[in-house]
Amino acid sequence: MKCHRCDGLMVVDHFIDIENTGHLWLCGWRCVSCGDVVDAEIMQQRHMQRSRLGRLTRSLTRKARKTFDLVKLSA
Numbered sequence: 344m345k346c347h348r349c350d351g352l353m354v355v356d357h358f359i360d361i362e363n364t365g366h367l368w369l370c371g372w373r374c375v376s377c378g379d380v381v382d383a384e385i386m387q388q389r390h391m392q393r394s395r396l397g398r399l400t401r402s403l404t405r406k407a408r409k410t411f412d413l414v415k416l417s418a
Contacts, residue, residue, distance in 0.1 A: 344372060346374035346376065346377060346379055347379075347381075348374065348377055348379050349374065349376050349377045349379070351374045351375060351376030351377055352374070352375050352376065353372040353373065353374050353375075353381070354372065354373060354375055355370065355371075355372060356370075356371055356372065356373040356380070357369070357370055357371075358370075358371055358380070358382070369382055370382070371383075371385075
């Protein structure tokens with residue numbers, strides 16, 4: 344697996360759960376180059392964030408495509 348930040352090597356690593364969600368040890372991926380950490384919860388949050396951003400982008404482009412009637416003002 345490659346790191347999404349630096350394209351470095353990702354290795355499996357074990358982490359201690361400090362939020363006490365019921366599991367003492369968590370398994371995830373850590374980049375040996377930049378130290379970025381990814382686990383299932385982080386991936387889920389990133390996916391939800393990307394889908395929200397996609398919906399917002401589509402909404403804004405639809406609004407931008409609307410045409411407006413121009414009214415000539417007499418001087």
